[in-house]
Amino acid sequence: MTEQKSLLNRALPGLLIAGSLGGVGAIMVGLLSLAPTVDDGSGPGPQAQPSTVQIQNAAGAFVLPPTVGPGGKNVPLTPARLDAPPPLAAAPVVAPIPPAKTKAKKAAPVRIKIPKIKVNATIGSVTVDIKGNLTTPPLSKPTLTGWYKFSPVPGELGPAVINGHVSTTQGAAVFYRLSEVAKGDQIYVYRSDKKVTRFTVSGVEQVSKSSFPTARVYGNTKNAQLRLITCGGVFNKAAHSYTDNIIVYATLSKKKG
Structure with a gap:
């Protein structure tokens, strides 16, 4: 995997844990330079061909759009400018779920459903390794997704991050069709405290990976948001890694429980 490998990243788990006790909003700004990118690290399975990137070319110069696009099946996905903010919510936003007052009562996401692409998967947890690289679910469990446990709990204030493999050497994995998700689609995350959150996709x-939009993915938000991340682009056999990341942005639009 291609990850940010600075020495500061080694301190990320401790910083995030401390920050989470004081409130997500207070920590995310200071962590933007430390936040890891997400990689899949898997081999391509049969017919594993994530969508290609289309970049506008004006007068010989690369021109990236100022906003994240809506995405959708058979629609070439284009990266937005690095300084672009997260896409605007595609549905009315509801207030975040208040975090638990004690660590013992803290919830965790346990299942994710994306009806559009027939995903119904268990959520485990991922963290960073000793080098500061964000880990992923085991390749032996291609249907498992991973919640970055130092990001907010889905439904609470801030950007919750869930990653998953696009493929393994055995074939397609849980987020194989993630590139087909489009603005307006629904994502459901079920939590251990019996609360159910519904997020509406706002952009894809x-x-x-060499120009990962760290601020857009991990930066502070004024409401509860979700990021789904997997690999895309071309598989580099020598590096055992894909060249790109596919990122889905979504905002909390309903909650119950």
Whole structure:
């Protein structure tokens, strides 16, 4: 995987844990330079061909759009400018779920459903390794997704991050069709405290791992948001890694429980 490998990243788990006790909003700004990118690290399975990136070319110069596009099946995904904000909510936004007052009562996401692409998967947890690289679910469990446990709990204030493999050497994995998700689609995340959250997709992009939009993915938000991340682009056999990431942005639009 291609990850941010600075020495500061090694301190990320401790910083995030401390920050979470004081409130998500207070920590995310300071963590933007530390936040890891997400990689899949898997081999391509049969017919595993994530969508290609289309970049506008004006007068010989690369011109990236100022906003994240809507995405959709058979629609080439284009990266937005690095300084572009997250896409605007595609549905009315509801207030975040208040976090638990004690660590013992803290909830965790347990299942994710994306009806559009027939995803119904268990959610485990991922963290960072000793080098500061964000981990992923085991390749032996291609249907498992991973919640970055130092990001907000889905439904609470801030951007919750869930990743998953696009493929393994055995074939397609849980997020194989993630590039087909489009603005307005629904994502459901079920939590251990019996609360159910519904997020509405606001945009989708495919970005090079060398220019990962850290601020857009991990930066502070004024409401509860969700990021789904997997690999895309071309598989580099020598590096055992895809060249790009596919990122889905969504905002909390309903909650119950």
